[in-house]
Amino acid sequence: MTTHGDPEPDPDSSEPGHASTVDRALVHKAAVSEVFVTDVRPRAERSVRTAVQLPLVHAYYNDHLQSPATHDALLLLEAGRQAAIAGTHAHIGFSHDTTMIVDRFTFALADLKALVIGPRPGSLLIDTEYIGKPNRAGRYRKGRVEQRYLVGGEQVGEHAMDVLFLRHQENDALRRAQRGTPAPLTSDYDDRRPGDDPRLVAPERVGRVHPLNVVLAGEVSDDAGISAEFTPSFRNRSLFDHVYDHLPAMTLVEAARQLALLSTAAPRTTHTVGIAAHFARFAELDDAVRLSVPRPGPSDEEGRVTLPVTFHQNGAEIASVTMTMGSLL
Known part of the structure; x- marks a missing residue:
């Protein structure tokens, strides 16, 4: 800029x-x-x-x-x-x-x-x-x-x-x-995840440097696509600037982006260029949230790929975030 x-x-x-x-x-x-x-x-x-x-x-x-x-x-x-x-x-x-x-x-x-x-x-x-x-x-x-x-x-x-x-x-x-x-509050928890959670996705695989900014763990990959558990750290004061009684929408968007980067397998050259999101229910603090994305389809004429990420909690879809990813060049 x-x-x-x-x-x-x-x-x-x-x-x-x-x-x-x-x-x-x-x-x-x-x-x-x-x-x-x-x-x-x-x-x-x-x-x-x-x-x-x-x-x-x-x-x-x-x-x-x-x-x-x-x-x-x-x-x-x-x-x-x-x-x-x-x-x-x-x-x-x-x-x-x-x-x-x-x-x-x-x-x-x-x-x-x-x-x-x-x-x-x-x-x-x-x-x-x-x-x-x-x-x-x-x-x-x-x-x-x-x-x-x-x-x-x-x-x-x-x-x-x-x-x-x-x-x-x-x-x-x-x-x-x-x-x-x-509803419980984020202040009721020491943190949402252990600091040394071995299931945490490696930061470099989602384009990050610091593990505190990684929000995915327990990745499962198959022919259909990739899924992971949503595990943000409440110690991340950019994601949790104050006390919440739910997982904020912006944290869900971050999770969708990270899963999209995992799916493209090119986190160093892939940028977010578009997002379309719908939030059907609040994401609760006291139940696990899992998100999934299908394998990427073909890119468009501008080299962009669209990836629909869905979030489930207690067996119900609570949100959908479609990420459009592309490169700068």
Whole structure:
């Protein structure tokens, strides 16, 4: 990604700047180091433009073996999530006790070369539009969020989410109704897996350096495809920035990517270029989750392959994440 240290816009300008990150509460994060949004400005009644700085060094998002190195697709996905949340609070008028529950999303990158990491942090703009109708009480209960990612004025990607907007009390009631029992918390566990789990997939096979960022164990491979158990470490504070009562959607997406890289068997040259996900149920903490992917089919004219990953818990499919993988060249 090309960045030249351009001067920050005037504070009175409608263009957002990259001088410092926003308050972590605005993007629902506990750690300042996990905040990537630097500014958010209104563009229209239901539209905002958000500035994002993409880090050069990060224990999770920059822990990759791919060459040439690009800004992580999941970092851009997280940036979009943060931009959407910040916009709802700063300019759309949602209270800070509102939770955004993602039902499904699509994400696509148009230009990987624009995301190659250079000598300076990446400067990104995200245009976000909120689509939906309020109920009779004036509240938005569900809607759609559509985003465009811009680098140097050129669009490099797009992201769309179908979401529910729930207050914390409503979300807690939904969780109790679905489970029938109170949900355990990540803070109830020392960790989800032993630190020396011999079943853990070797980091280099999923394009990683540090074992803490590996979320798969117990790999099984046959003619039909590959499956593995989802075993993220709760000590990974990028994946588990605060206390959860479920396995967050972003951790499932990471698992899908790692299984896709296992399937392609080329983790050093394969990049994520597209994701389509649907989350049917919450992934519970107290039951095993297993994911599977069929053997890769033929690539398309651009050399990209699409891999449908499914997640099962207690015999039911709880999520599906289709990964589109390709190379930079």
